[in-house]
Amino acid sequence: MINETYTLVKDEVSVKISASAPESLRTKRIKRTGVRVYRDGCIGVSGFMGEDGADEARERAEAALAYKISYPCQPSGKLARSLTIGGKSFTPEALDAEVAALLAALRKEFPQFMFSSPSIKSGTYTEALSNDAGLALFSAITLHEFVFLYKLASSSSIMDGWFAYAGREHDRQAFLAYAAQTLDAYLREVPLPAEGRLPVFCEDSKGLVKQIFARELRGMTFGSGGSLFSGKTGQKLFSENFTLFNSRQEDYMPFFDAEGVCAEGFKYIENGVLRAPFADKKTAAKFDFTPNGSARAEYDGTPSTGEEVMKIKSQAKNIEEMLGGEPAVFVSMASGGDFTSEGGFGTPAQVAFLLKDGKLVGRLPQLQLSSSVYEMYGKDFLGVSSDTVMPLSNSRWLGFLLDVRKM
Amino acid sequence: MFKFPEGLYCDVRIEKVRATFVHYLKGELHEMRERETAGAFVRVFDGKRWYYSSITALDNVQQELDRLAKLAAPSKDIAENKVVKNMAAKKGRPHEFTGKDLRAIPLAEKNAFLASFFPAVTAEKAITMWSAVYSDTFTHKELYNSKGAEFVNEQQLCGVRVLMTLTENGHTFSEAAQKAGGEFSNLTGFRQALDGRIAQSLEFLRGSARVKPGKYTVVLSPLAAGIFAHESFGHKSEADFMLGDETMLKEWHIGRQLGPDFLHITDDGARPGSGFTPYDDEGAPAHKTTLIKNGRLAGRLHSAQTAAAMGEQATGNARAVSFEFEPIVRMTTTHFEAGNMSKEELFAGVDDGLFIDTIKHGSGMSTFTLAPSLAYFIKDGKIAGPAQVSVISGSVFDTFGLIDAISDKVELLSFVGGGCGKMEQWPLMVGFGGPYVRVREMSVL
Numbered sequence: 046m047i048n049e050t051y052t053l054v055k056d057e058v059s060v061k062i063s064a065s066a067p068e069s070l071r072t073k074r075i076k077r078t079g080v081r082v083y084r085d086g087c088i089g090v091s092g093f094m095g096e097d098g099a100d101e102a103r104e105r106a107e108a109a110l111a112y113k114i115s116y117p118c119q120p121s122g123k124l125a126r127s128l129t130i131g132g133k134s135f136t137p138e139a140l141d142a143e144v145a146a147l148l149a150a151l152r153k154e155f156p157q158f159m160f161s162s163p164s165i166k167s168g169t170y171t172e173a174l175s176n177d178a179g180l181a182l183f184s185a186i187t188l189h190e191f192v193f194l195y196k197l198a199s200s201s202s203i204m205d206g207w208f209a210y211a212g213r214e215h216d217r218q219a220f221l222a223y224a225a226q227t228l229d230a231y232l233r234e235v236p237l238p239a240e241g242r243l244p245v246f247c248e249d250s251k252g253l254v255k256q257i258f259a260r261e262l263r264g265m266t267f268g269s270g271g272s273l274f275s276g277k278t279g280q281k282l283f284s285e286n287f288t289l290f291n292s293r294q295e296d297y298m299p300f301f302d303a304e305g306v307c308a309e310g311f312k313y314i315e316n317g318v319l320r321a322p323f324a325d326k327k328t329a330a331k332f333d334f335t336p337n338g339s340a341r342a343e344y345d346g347t348p349s350t351g352e353e354v355m356k357i358k359s360q361a362k363n364i365e366e367m368l369g370g371e372p373a374v375f376v377s378m379a380s381g382g383d384f385t386s387e388g389g390f391g392t393p394a395q396v397a398f399l400l401k402d403g404k405l406v407g408r409l410p411q412l413q414l415s416s417s418v419y420e421m422y423g424k425d426f427l428g429v430s431s432d433t434v435m436p437l438s439n440s441r442w443l444g445f446l447l448d449v450r451k452m
Numbered sequence: 453m454f455k456f457p458e459g460l461y462c463d464v465r466i467e468k469v470r471a472t473f474v475h476y477l478k479g480e481l482h483e484m485r486e487r488e489t490a491g492a493f494v495r496v497f498d499g500k501r502w503y504y505s506s507i508t509a510l511d512n513v514q515q516e517l518d519r520l521a522k523l524a525a526p527s528k529d530i531a532e533n534k535v536v537k538n539m540a541a542k543k544g545r546p547h548e549f550t551g552k553d554l555r556a557i558p559l560a561e562k563n564a565f566l567a568s569f570f571p572a573v574t575a576e577k578a579i580t581m582w583s584a585v586y587s588d589t590f591t592h593k594e595l596y597n598s599k600g601a602e603f604v605n606e607q608q609l610c611g612v613r614v615l616m617t618l619t620e621n622g623h624t625f626s627e628a629a630q631k632a633g634g635e636f637s638n639l640t641g642f643r644q645a646l647d648g649r650i651a652q653s654l655e656f657l658r659g660s661a662r663v664k665p666g667k668y669t670v671v672l673s674p675l676a677a678g679i680f681a682h683e684s685f686g687h688k689s690e691a692d693f694m695l696g697d698e699t700m701l702k703e704w705h706i707g708r709q710l711g712p713d714f715l716h717i718t719d720d721g722a723r724p725g726s727g728f729t730p731y732d733d734e735g736a737p738a739h740k741t742t743l744i745k746n747g748r749l750a751g752r753l754h755s756a757q758t759a760a761a762m763g764e765q766a767t768g769n770a771r772a773v774s775f776e777f778e779p780i781v782r783m784t785t786t787h788f789e790a791g792n793m794s795k796e797e798l799f800a801g802v803d804d805g806l807f808i809d810t811i812k813h814g815s816g817m818s819t820f821t822l823a824p825s826l827a828y829f830i831k832d833g834k835i836a837g838p839a840q841v842s843v844i845s846g847s848v849f850d851t852f853g854l855i856d857a858i859s860d861k862v863e864l865l866s867f868v869g870g871g872c873g874k875m876e877q878w879p880l881m882v883g884f885g886g887p888y889v890r891v892r893e894m895s896v897l
Contacts, residue, residue: 064696069502070523075491075776076508094489095508112484137523159697163875201703201849203693260626265477271581271617273624346473347483381821382843382897383812386625389662391842391897395819411819415665415842415897450665452819452845452895 047120048103049176051079051092051303053344057168058137060144062193065152065160070141073168077344080106081120081176088116092345102345114347118326118336121305122178128300131187131213135167143217150221151193155228158195161204166190167215172299184299189215195228206231206378206396210438211297223435226405227377227398235399235407237374242425242446244373245414246364246400249357249429249443250296251376253392257384257418258289259352262313264324268332273388273418274319282419283317284426291338292356295439301338303348308338313355317423325350357443359429364442365403367430374409374449375400375442388418393452403432411452421445454514456598459526461497461536463597464513465733466490467775470555474563474586479570482583486559491775492516498524499533506776534760540601540735547730549606551635554588562586565639566612572646573614578654581617586610587868588636595735605731609634609881611868612642616650618657625657627810627825632866634724652809652826660838663829663896669805670844670894671798671830674863676808676822678884681717682786682872683816684848685710689719689743689751690769690781690874691758701762708749711852716789717744719753721768725866727785727883732770734779739768743786747852755781773877782874785883791858795888798857800833806896807835808844821845842897851891859888 057073079092080102089109091102135143144165151160171185192209196202208227210220247254261272270276291311294300301307304326312320324332325340328350341351360367375398382392394412398405416425427444434440456462468490475483494516496503503520507513530536566586573582588610595603611632618625629649631642672680687693694700721729721738730738734756742750752762755770758781770779799807809826822844829836846854864885871879 063692066696067501069504069778071504071506071778073506073776074508075506090483090485092487094491095510109485112481114481114484196697198697199699201699203688203700266581266617269478269581269617271619271624271626275619345485345487349477349482381813381815381819381823381845383823385662385840385842386660387623387662387840389840389842391665393819393821393843393845393895393897413665413845413895413897 046082046084047176047178049081049083049120049174051081051342051344052173053077054171055168056134057166058135058140059164059166060140061164062144062148062160062162065148067141067144067148070137071164072137078102079342079344082106082110083116083120084110086115086117088114088347090345090347116327118330120176120178120180122176122180124179124305125181127183129185134169134187135189140165140167143215146217147221151224154225157197158228159198161194162192165192174301174305180305182301182305184301186297186299188213188297191215191220193224210435212437212439214437216437219436230398230405231408233407235409237409237412237449237451238372240450241448243449244371244427244444245376245447245449246373246442246444247376247379248434248440250440251443252353253379253382254443255355257388258313258355262322263352264322264328264332264334264350267322268328268334277319278321280319281317282319283314283422284424285317286360286428287314287317287422287426288312288358289314289355290358291354293338293354295356296354298354302340303342304336304340306336306338306340308336311337323350323352357429359431359441361431362428363403363432364430367427367442367444368400368402370402373400373444374412375405376414379414384418390417390421391415413450413452414447416445416447421447453596454517457517457521457526459528459530460521460524461530461533461539461598462517463495463595463734464517465493465775466510466594468592470590472559472562472586472588474566476566476584478582479574484559484563493772493775493778494520495778496520496524497535499527499530500525502778504778535757538756538760538766539597539599540603541599543600543602547605549608552637553590554608554610554636555590557636569612569614569643569646572643572650573616576650576654578618578620578657579616579650580619583615585613585869595733597735601735603731603735607634607728607730609726609868610636610639611866612639613869614646616653618653620657623657625653627653630867630869632726632868634728656826656838660840662840663806665897667893668896669802669890669892670896671802671805671807672889672891673807673809674885674887675865676811676824677886677889678787678865679811679814679822680889681788681886682783682882682884683814683822684820684851685717685743686719686783686786687816687874688848689753690783691752691754691762692781695758695761704749706749706751709747710744710749711747711855713746714792714858715744715747715852715855716742717786718742718789719769719783719786721784723785723864723883725785725864725883726868726881727783729768729771729784732768732779733772734770736766736768736770738784741767753781753783755779771880773880777877780874780877782880783872783882785864787862787864787884788858788886788889790860790862790887793857793859795859795861798859798888798890799830801857801890802830802833805830806839806841819845819847844894844896846894851894854892855889856892857890862887
């Protein structure tokens, strides 16, 4: 029998903003521990919250072996690695002061706007996975998440847009410069150059345009033949420039997944060729896939395939070079769109800007965007820039040719 | 129980949750667990700012109260603060659950109940991937505040859900069937719902055609109408969005005409089901709030703070998704009330339109969106085959004025899995439903 412990600790401070003023200050100290036992090809899992309860959880996990939940694979072992990323998180007092300083600057420079935020966060997120087969993995990541919602004081909407970043560093002037570019552009209304097929860019972290892969590359669905891409492994389905890979560290996640698999850089799609679906160890064993660092688990749950760990490989060109002097659309806020079961894509773009020479130059009317997965990642794929959208984050510019209409 | 610091309003919410989760993937057991958790959320208010702490070490609640108090600025006039005046001051009548306790039902019985539906799925060869889930929660909450209030609130929810992917001739389609309620007995009848959903999904897989983008008259099912009410309007009725915002207050003034005079929308935390909230997380009792009456804005959803700011009454809508978060203004069960014609009359009035039966997800900001799953063309008042639709969208300011028919029967629905997201708090259990609703000129992609 192998005993395993999975520990997740969230140590976080956050500030909420309402009507351009700080409203609340919150601290969190949440510790969750999962206990897993492996015996005779089965897994038993339990867990507890807080500091106490390890012995009882171990007993429950052993009792859960009676459920005969199959785990026909070897738990990870013989690997010890520890990685601490980022500096110190803000103290409550320091974050409070930083938010107050940002708000003071924004209120002064942009009095026509109101600002709010559900939470501006700074925290250290720790995960550890260890077992008596020699596994000892530890990750501590300090991350700052600054999200500001804005609206014109004259607007009757809940919000008109947002500017935000998640990153390991914070720099007040860099954030304010990014905010100023967004807000200046928002104030300058410009017409859509023309309806029809236009270059459209968004941040490459935007889940909306990648959710088709989260859905259709899920290992169990793919292996069972229920995916749009089932049976197409090895086929060139997309653009030569399109490579989709495992990106745990670029996405500020621990370098190991919930089963202790480290697979940074694993390619799901390589130069347009479908290589593999997302798979945890059990799914991989069932269909002869390779486990690829995409397992996730509740602290007290059985590991299963997660699918949000993916990044599109960037190119040598920066955004200015990609645009080549031509204007484009930058989608800042697109909520509610989706892909159909056949891969058709459609979304409203509630906030979009005109992009020229890598800069936001004005606010476009609300738009409707449409395409299909094979077109937008095929002949209409423009790629991912080498430079980031703003200096504090690692989000890059991701572009497609899409059908663009005014709403 | 706690020593509350002087000159401050304080409350402590302790949540103890017992949850069951059984999950099968293609008929193979993937997860079976019974989880017991406990955590506390501590709030301190000095009349200007709130200070919060969320912890799992329940022994440290007093320590956290004292720590937060040091960050705050005590005021001798705190009792006169309008927000504090709105907070509960009495010991409430405990709302202890009196039905059949889900905790008393053996895990084996829940597991067998779930497994009884597998034959309906495995009998259909086109279902290439499926999963089945049984889940339940029994929640015990205690609330203590510095005004002397003490509340105990217990509630439970259970449900069963089957997700299916169908594949045939290179086409795929994914759908789900589910049923939920406050008691295990509420899940009776799921087999019929599952059989119906499988049949609908097969028809969609074999015969759907992509809709041509444009403006259509759209008929929304009770499920779709419920999500429409929630996303297009419900979020705008949450008063925290209006705090300090004169434009929003003017735009959303009580009495504003938004739609036809047969349009009524309510939010009701006393309705049994997934939106059931007998007391909110500040101790305010459930309240039926009329949001729209005769097409006119008639009310808003409040916490103690927003009610104080607007001079209105708290409505029992201060809810937190878990002990990790502060209560904010949220919906409970939000729905259109019955309308002006029968379902048959409503469909008969559509020459060329769409019927939206089920929804994958929705969003509600300046422009609301609904992403349909099962949708159908309507020709000359009749369903005329399945339609692939990416998203329908519109502005609430315009769209409510385009509602031209509401059917005369209300069907309310409960859910497990998913829920409402607002900013960082997701998923919160809410209820949806309503009658059939017909809307002209909706934007369809």
